Amino acid sequence: xxxxxxxxxxxxxxxxxxxxxxxxxxxxxxxxxxxxxxxxxxxxxxxxxxxxxxxxxxxxxxxxxxxxxxxxxxxxxxxxxxxxxxxxxxxxxxxxxxxxxxxxxxxxxxxxxxxxxxxxxxxxxxxxxxxxxxxxxxxxxxxxxxxxxxxxxxxxxxxxxxxxxxxxxxxxxxxxxxxxxxxxxxxxxxxxxxxxxxxxxxxxxxxxxxxxxxxxxxxxxxxxxxxxxxxxxxxxxxxxxxxxxxxxxxxxxxxxxxxxxxxxxxxxxxxxxxxxxxxxxxxxxxxxxxxxxxxxxxxxxxxxxxxxxxxxxxxxxxxxxxxxxxxxxxxxxxxxxxxxxxxxxxxxxxxxxxxxxxxxxxxxxxxxxxxxxxxxxxxxxxxxxxxxxxxxxxxxxxxxxxxxxxxxxxxxxxxxxxxxxxxxxxxxxxxxxxxxxxxxxxxxxxxxxxxxxxxxxxxxxxxxxxxxxxxxxxxxxxxxxxxxxxxxxxxxxxxxxxxxxxxxxxxxxxxxxxxxxxxxxxxxxxxxxxxxxxxxxxxxxxxxxxxxxxxxxxxxxxxxxxxxxxxxxxxxxxxxxxxxxxxxxxxx
Amino acid sequence: xxxxxxxxxxxxxxxxxxxxxxxxxxxxxxxxxxxxxxxxxxxxxxxxxxxxxxxxxxxxxxxxxxxxxxxxxxxxxxxxxxxxxxxxxxxxxxxxxxxxxxxxxxxxxxxxxxxxxxxxxxxxxxxxxxxxxxxxxxxxxxxxxxxxxxxxxxxxxxxxxxxxxxxxxxxxxxxxxxxxxxxxxxxxxxxxxxxxxxxxxxxxxxxxxxxxxxxxxxxxxxxxxxxxxxxxxxxxxxxxxxxxxxxxxxxxxxxxxxxxxxxxxxxxxxxxxxxxxxxxxxxxxxxxxxxxxxxxxxxxxxxxxxxxxxxxxxxxxxxxxxxxxx
Numbered sequence: 074x075x076x077x078x079x080x081x082x083x084x085x086x087x088x089x090x091x092x093x094x095x096x097x098x099x100x101x102x103x104x105x106x107x108x109x110x111x112x113x114x115x116x117x118x119x120x121x122x123x124x125x126x127x128x129x130x131x132x133x134x135x136x137x138x139x140x141x142x143x144x145x146x147x148x149x150x151x152x153x154x155x156x157x158x159x160x161x162x163x164x165x166x167x168x169x170x171x172x173x174x175x176x177x178x179x180x181x182x183x184x185x186x187x188x189x190x191x192x193x194x195x196x197x198x199x200x201x202x203x204x205x206x207x208x209x210x211x212x213x214x215x216x217x218x219x220x221x222x223x224x225x226x227x228x229x230x231x232x233x234x235x236x237x238x239x240x241x242x243x244x245x246x247x248x249x250x251x252x253x254x255x256x257x258x259x260x261x262x263x264x265x266x267x268x269x270x271x272x273x274x275x276x277x278x279x280x281x282x283x284x285x286x287x288x289x290x291x292x293x294x295x296x297x298x299x300x301x302x303x304x305x306x307x308x309x310x311x312x313x314x315x316x317x318x319x320x321x322x323x324x325x326x327x328x329x330x331x332x333x334x335x336x337x338x339x340x341x342x343x344x345x346x347x348x349x350x351x352x353x354x355x356x357x358x359x360x361x362x363x364x365x366x367x368x369x370x371x372x373x374x375x376x377x378x379x380x381x382x383x384x385x386x387x388x389x390x391x392x393x394x395x396x397x398x399x400x401x402x403x404x405x406x407x408x409x410x411x412x413x414x415x416x417x418x419x420x421x422x423x424x425x426x427x428x429x430x431x432x433x434x435x436x437x438x439x440x441x442x443x444x445x446x447x448x449x450x451x452x453x454x455x456x457x458x459x460x461x462x463x464x465x466x467x468x469x470x471x472x473x474x475x476x477x478x479x480x481x482x483x484x485x486x487x488x489x490x491x492x493x494x495x496x497x498x499x500x501x502x503x504x505x506x507x508x509x510x511x512x513x514x515x516x517x518x519x520x521x522x523x524x525x526x527x528x529x530x531x532x533x534x535x536x537x538x539x540x541x542x543x544x545x546x547x548x549x550x551x552x553x554x555x556x557x558x559x560x561x562x563x564x565x566x567x568x569x570x571x572x573x574x575x576x577x578x579x580x581x582x583x584x585x586x587x588x589x590x591x592x593x594x595x596x597x598x599x600x601x602x603x604x605x606x607x608x609x610x611x612x613x614x615x616x617x618x619x620x621x622x623x624x625x626x627x628x629x630x631x632x633x634x635x636x637x638x639x640x641x642x643x644x645x646x647x648x649x650x651x652x653x654x655x656x657x658x659x660x661x
Numbered sequence: 662x663x664x665x666x667x668x669x670x671x672x673x674x675x676x677x678x679x680x681x682x683x684x685x686x687x688x689x690x691x692x693x694x695x696x697x698x699x700x701x702x703x704x705x706x707x708x709x710x711x712x713x714x715x716x717x718x719x720x721x722x723x724x725x726x727x728x729x730x731x732x733x734x735x736x737x738x739x740x741x742x743x744x745x746x747x748x749x750x751x752x753x754x755x756x757x758x759x760x761x762x763x764x765x766x767x768x769x770x771x772x773x774x775x776x777x778x779x780x781x782x783x784x785x786x787x788x789x790x791x792x793x794x795x796x797x798x799x800x801x802x803x804x805x806x807x808x809x810x811x812x813x814x815x816x817x818x819x820x821x822x823x824x825x826x827x828x829x830x831x832x833x834x835x836x837x838x839x840x841x842x843x844x845x846x847x848x849x850x851x852x853x854x855x856x857x858x859x860x861x862x863x864x865x866x867x868x869x870x871x872x873x874x875x876x877x878x879x880x881x882x883x884x885x886x887x888x889x890x891x892x893x894x895x896x897x898x899x900x901x902x903x904x905x906x907x908x909x910x911x912x913x914x915x916x917x918x919x920x921x922x923x924x925x926x927x928x929x930x931x932x933x934x935x936x937x938x939x940x941x942x943x944x945x946x947x948x949x950x951x952x953x954x955x956x957x958x959x960x961x962x963x964x965x966x967x968x969x970x971x972x973x974x975x976x977x978x979x980x981x982x983x984x985x986x987x
Contacts, residue, residue, distance in 0.1 A: 201946030214934035222944035273964040292879040317879035457890040539922035575922040644834030
């Protein structure tokens with residue numbers, strides 16, 4: 074983390090030095106210096122009944138009346154300016170934004186936000202099941218082997234984290250040449266509090282246990298950049314490092330001893346199906362990770378309002394706990410120009426390649442040493458990240474007169490994944506190709522009325538799906554019943570193979586949007602809009618996935634003064650989608 | 662479980678410089694396509710002292726705008742300083758007082774208006790604005806920024822999110838759904854995620870997929886030993902970032918979200934007894950005939966807790982440790 078501290082020290086030192094070099098800012102020696110500000114004193118409170126967690130997701134869960142104090146200051150003289158805005162509500166909620174434009178060379182920004190984020194607490198009330206294996210002579214239930222139980226070890230706990238986000242940005246305009254800028258940024262985002270961790274084990278019976286865990290996470294990001302303008306060419310470079318540090322001790326869950334859930338026998342048989350049992354282990358452990366990124370960007374201004382930009386980015390990400398490393402390389406080329414008085418065009422193409430480490434898993438054999446057992450379940454996890462992508466776009470804008478604008482967009486997204494199956498019948502079908510065309514019409518119908526309509530059609534071949542994710546087929550058994558020789562060794566393990574492809578992404582989509590706004594002077598307006606989408610995937614082997622979205626809305630705005638804004642609106646959203654749900658068969 | 666790093670060829674690393682080289686080769690050809698935008702510079706107007714402007718436009722004499730007093734190195738030496746850096750040479754207008762004799766970015770063609778700003782701000786992060794969706798929709802710099810305003814914030818005409826949702830009304834509605842990012846609470850701004858100055862793939866967005874989300878939600882960055890492929894593919898397969906009815910910004914509630922891609926749990930169809938029971942480990946519960954449905958078809962993430970990925974194996978050997986329960 075020395076890099077991060079270095080950036081922070083640099084930013085703080087720059088501010089301090091500039092403060093010394095421009096004493097007039099604070100002392101008011103300069104006759105042209107001015108200072109103006111606003112202090113607002115108010116209160117904030119809420120009263121809610123029932124389950125308030127979702128309603129107050131970003132409020133401290135209490136009903137006290139908190140103060141709401143705001144201070145805004147703005148000062149300037151010939152050479153310097155500063156801007157300060159702060160809002161204090163309670164010990165958890167504080168906002169502060171400050172900016173110092175010191176002299177001609179330095180622009181410093183600082184922002185700090187902290188707020189409370191309420192987290193869910195699941196009381197696990199839906200668990201409680203014992204298998205019925207038959208009916209006795211009196212018609213009563215006969216309980217069998219499988220059971221489902223749960224416990225919440227801290228039922229009165231209130232979970233939440235305090236999120237603190239601090240950003241510093243130092244921009245130095247180097248008075249050498251033209252347009253040369255040095256940039257340093259630092260960000261510290263932390264989450265501190267408690268959360269619920271659920272642990273599940275199925276040794277003797279399925280048991281879900283909820284417990285309280287500490288959250289103590291910190292993400293730091295530092296960026297250094299340098300850019301300059303050489304005639305019509307802008308060249309820039311940025312290096313960024315992002316470090317996620319999970320400082321909380323991982324929660325631990327007690328995994329029960331493996332045995333028959335009814336009579337407690339057959340411990341070895343049940344243990345032979347599990348990776349671990351009868352021990353306490355860490356659960357829900359978030360690993361530390363580190364991301365480094367280098368970006369080079371070149372922009373060239375050509376004659377006649379024409380620009381070409383190119384960039385290259387290399388990103389290295391690492392799971393520091395497991396040692397998994399991933400590399401991303403991306404290059405972009407983009408162009409825009411005005412082709413005629415009323416016609417503009419732009420196009421871009423990005424190529425991106427990701428390579429992530431694979432991971433070999435050396436597992437115990439299934440039912441090792443047991444009759445009919447010994448199957449090898451070792452495997453190599455090949456990453457779903459591994460891929461080559463092309464993202465292309467082309468845009469043509471025709472502005473026939475002021476206020477009228479027709480825009481035609483085309484987008485291409487091609488993704489060739491190395492290890493994700495997209496077609497159950499063709500292992501070589503790994504490339505998703507998506508074409509999107511969109512037409513948008515903007516029109517100022519009258520002096521105070523403007524409208525916009527857009528229609529989009531999207532076609533995707535081999536979209537991302539879940540191959541063999543749903544629905545079993547008779548006769549495709551993975552394991553057959555195994556005769557162990559003795560009644561106590563008989564193993565019934567019968568699970569059919571899934572054969573269906575599930576999806577939530579369409580192959581064909583039509584999306585329509587429209588809105589109409591009428592202004593009443595500069596301080597009042599009414600608007601209406603409607604969005605609709607009709608999406609379908611008819612390339613699946615068991616069903617057609619469909620999704621329909623209808624979302625109209627209306628809003629009104631009245632702004633009698635800059636300080637008083639009245640806004641109201643009504644929005645309706647209806648989303649309907651389907652899925653294939655098959656009755657499952659399993660006996661084990 | 663030792664790692665096996667793959668040392669595949671870094672073809673893409675070499676492709677970047679090649680593409681840039683191709684770009685430089687193409688420049689002379691495509692430059693012939695361009696259309697000259699601004700005719701003001703071609704007129705016989707000359708630059709005058711700013712005092713001539715303030716004689717009539719006295720309301721700007723006491724303006725505290727930062728745009729009044731720029732140094733030459735700040736303007737990339739492409740414009741003069743003062744009023745005419747944006748409005749163009751003013752001698753004709755001074756003589757005639759005719760508004761048509763000077764460039765007015767507020768009423769001009771958006772391309773012309775934007776060029777006036779970008780001649781200096783080309784070197785800033787906003788340099789790609791002409792390629793943005795906003796620019797294509799004829800939203801110019803002055804649509805959102807008050808250029809003559811004092812140097813406060815980013816010279817925005819109003820604060821976020823009010824400024825943004827004045828056009829993007831459907832997003833304002835989404836912010837009021839039960840699950841939402843804390844934008845309307847003032848704990849986030851639209852520009853924490855969106856770059857209003859450029860949506861063409863930029864240096865930042867062309868990096869790792871989902872990097873925008875991971876820049877705050879870094880705990881999900883991994884890369885993990887056990888993956889969940891839609892997490893890698895696109896966060897928005899499961900999450901609606903502007904707001905949703907379901908918790909955690911999910912596009913729909915569990916288990917229906919999960920069941921679009923996955924089989925229902927195989928225990929869910931097994932009938933239960935009707936009554937109380939106690940397990941060997943001493944846990945008591947009450948079962949009903951359809952209790953397995955309630956247990957296994959309510960919320961998948963009660964057991965599959967590490968849905969974003971994990972380094973810790975799940976318990977079952979036959980599941981190969983990949984069930985994301987630990």
